[in-house]
Amino acid sequence: MQYLLMLYSDESRWNTLAEKEREERTAAYVAYAEALAQAGALVGGERLHPVSAATRVTVKDGRPQVLDGPYADSKEQLGGYFLIEAPDLDAALAWTARCPGVHDGIVEVRPIWPID
Amino acid sequence: MTHARGGIDADSSGHAARHAADRVARHSYGKLVAFLAARSHDVAAAEDALADAFAAALAEWPRGGCPDHPEAWLLTVARRKLIDVARRRLTGEKAIEQWLQLADDTEAANEMTVPDHRLALMFACAHPAIEDAVHAPLMLQAVLGLDAKRIASAFLTSPAAMSKRLVRAKEKLRAAGIPFRTPEPEELAERLGGVLDAIYAAFNDGWSAPGGLEAARCDLVEEAIFLARLVAELAPREPEALGLLTCLLHAHARRHARRDADGEYVPLAAQDISRWDDAMIEEAEALLHRAIRIGAIGRYQLEAAVQSAHADRRRCGRVDWHAVLQLYDGLYALTGSPVVAINRALALAESSGPDAALATLPEVTGDARLATYQPYWAVRANLLARIGATLEAHAAYEIAIGLEGDDAVRRFLRRAQSKLEN
Structure with a gap:
């Protein structure tokens, strides 16, 4: 099965970190991705620009409407994701527990629902 | 949704067949669900297929006689049904792959003995990814085949709400x-805790049923003991599993002594020990010794040891309150639970007097849940009465009475309250 790990954290905290700390945090994510890849569990993963770079689109009165800012205005923001392959939820949770994202915030795990 | 055992109750034809089906349902239901859902993780589909299989059994068995291997018979019919459903629902390569798997499994099932994966099923039901409150209901349904209506009345919920929660939980599974598997040794103890907690919750719900006699809730006690026995049998090296079973047996051994001839509530200390179930107490004691010899103490073993200390009244006519106090100290260190603190205070009152006990009783302001916890107010009232704080005791009894749902207990508290004035 595939699981999407959604990494939520408080972006403003990231901005308060010293350059060296940011490098360390980033290195932790890179190492995690490498470990996933090594185990054949990595399907994909990226980090996202802060929500200040977010734009949302919906249709109103039959016309696309473009709005500035993120969909949900919350304390924690989606900052990145990993898409992993795991035999079951326990295996996915074991990978999640190792993700640096659980120290920086909260990681939500969702099973992929394939369209077949 | 009809579940096997509900369906059997409703059918009046074929007494012998019904009896046989009922017996198989009791002992095999969970085994069959666990086996049928192991690969797909689809408990709901397995249950539907099994309900059909039981219906077929009730139609066939009275005519052709009970099969030699009723479990295998039911499994074959249920599996055929699952294949039908899969065939209708799935198309293409994926469907072929699933049929092949189902056919493989059927092959294995024809070996007559259905492998027992009930423990794995219980671990799935009590998985931390499933909402805590639904662990016990889910287990009662998937392992024992109780229908949502019965489970709902046991947990004082509406059948519609309970059924919705069960459907949601199965969908999440x-x-x-x-996974339907027994956790690895390093996480077994912790995960087992979830399974045991769920069984304990089911037991307590049945145990505290108003009147202690109401049918649906009353046999929740028996169902919980059945599950606890099952876990103790499937995980015989897990001391906490033995500890839980010990607790339940000790409590259940006193079932006839909890009420007097007039149906009035009798507190533990005043119970007539000749009405305790000696055989059940002996079984509990043997289990506790087995558990302790394994050498990994835990919450349920400590609770069981407390029960065992109370049962000692049979042999020496009194309870060793210092020992009970030490056990509660251990329990409190382990759980930090205010409920333990309340029980500990009662033990302390016996060994060191009510003043000392009152001083250790937690304050309502420290834990909001205590404000609506009847035993807290009853214990508080009892201790206040013993130090002569009559007015405060009266007020505390009033709250305890207001929080109690059982008429017999309410009358007991009212009697204690009215004694204050004399």
């Missing part, structure tokens, strides 16, 4: 890929 399937969609999230929650």
